Amino acid sequence: MDVAGTGSPTLVLPLDDASQVGHARRTTLQTAQRIGFDETDAGRAALVATELSSNVLKHAMRGELHLQVVPGRDGPGLEIVAVDRGPGFDVAACLVDGYSSRGSQGIGLGALVRQAQVFDAHADARGAVVLARLFPRQHTRRQDLRFGISHHALHGEPASGDTWRLAIDGARLSALVIDGLGHGVAAAEAAKAGAAAFVREPFDAPETILARAHAGMASTRGGAFAICQYDGAGTLRFLGIGNIAGSLVGAEQSRGLASHPGIVGGQFRKPTVFSYPASSGQLLIMHSDGLQARWRLGDYAGLWRRHPGVVAAVLNRDYCRGRDDTTVLVASMETPRE
Template structure:
């Protein structure tokens, strides 16, 4: 299995009043159509978006739906994530049909579970995150367990950040890039970096960083972090220049991944890679500086063991600075075969 993918922007639909439920449904159908879903499968996506938006409005009194197309193994899918800020709910109780905290018939999350190929949730008094991923019928095993929350600054149509992921049977490689500043020039810098990396994603990170520096010369430049995990050795090789933050996590704690100062393509310096042994099973998180750096998954008991897409959505919810593009990427470090 050889898979390479890079992401589009996450579409954020506010859910603050009833008319926005219909808008969320239409956005979800549009994303499904762009992903190649037929009418029947696009209808499943629309139903999930409707139910999640309705739940947000009735039980949390407002929040957002995050909607994105995503690549899986052999098929494109659609991700719909409901994000709210409270009061949260009991995960064990809320899935069976008939349970409701809002005086309704309590069929919403049960319907979401039946229609989705992947569903996961996290809730505490600070709020809830509900993840649903859908693929065309017959591709239910297409999902790759990663998360990517990718947002442009609210005044921009494009993001100056970028990310990409590559997999084979035993290795995982990832890039997160933050073009200097924001807007079109930063977007172009990120596009060049990701495109260059995708040509040889499993190459050594130091060699790749040199290639990126050459490709990005003459442009805005940016911060770049590269990670490559090999399940055969259980080791992670990591190289970063600039302010992309990286870390690996287990329930009992986390470890930061070092980057060097500089701007790839402008203030070019030779990268240095760091090797981290015995990281199999850990969660790798990488993010641009659109996210605050002072957060800890230990403040969210059990979250590190859930689907990585819940982690990225929650970190964006609670730690987005709101004054720059923001990208959060997460994946479990394990064999993919």
């Protein structure tokens, strides 16, 4: 197996005052050091966080910086995402050194492209999301994996009752989202118990993983469960119990993935694993019910072509209910090969 992603949460840093730029820089620096970045690489991450935070305050007046530790092929990387609801900007123009919409020197976004191994952005009248992913420079293999995650606990709770897991093996992908009933510590314990069944053998048959999760969650409050597996050759299999939503999104249309009623760890009828044709370039989107179900990627011009991390952040920004834990997992059906 090439890589496995664990259910780490998204760290959200508010940006509505110039003093918070320094806090964002220091937090990013500490996070990069914690996951093994050396002084130079941690400094690159701090520079990117400073530029993104400053741009949010300059152009949108307020917003957020999201930090996420993401798996790479040779070790973890750091994802830094600036999220705002400002007037948007011309992404292509702003990547040209010397261009500025506000009369500054205009070196920000162009410099970020050179600092980060992965850079992407989406901006329109709703606001902007700008993503940078950084990995240690000594790693020479292609690092980035085409997936994105936006994972948030209900405000004020010490833990998220949602969790997620991701496994990638060549072109194969296996993704899991669990939503423990309710929220808080007890819900988190239920979700963690179910996720343990996935970690053991993530490419076992979906019904086998479900049976293990059901046994593991039986002593907890239980929860909703969904697993999706892509075989790398054009077929996607989905098994869902409860209200984890799944969709397969392409340029022309979006197709919902069918789930069954019930509670894993409680009661549900014998489920069916559904198979769907999946073509190159399509996006798998899975989310807990902390996200409203009425989103349409087609309402955002060109968004489905953006990096999955950008897609996840945009959906969380615009459709988070704000009264439950929220997890949005987005994966491309173009998982890179060596």
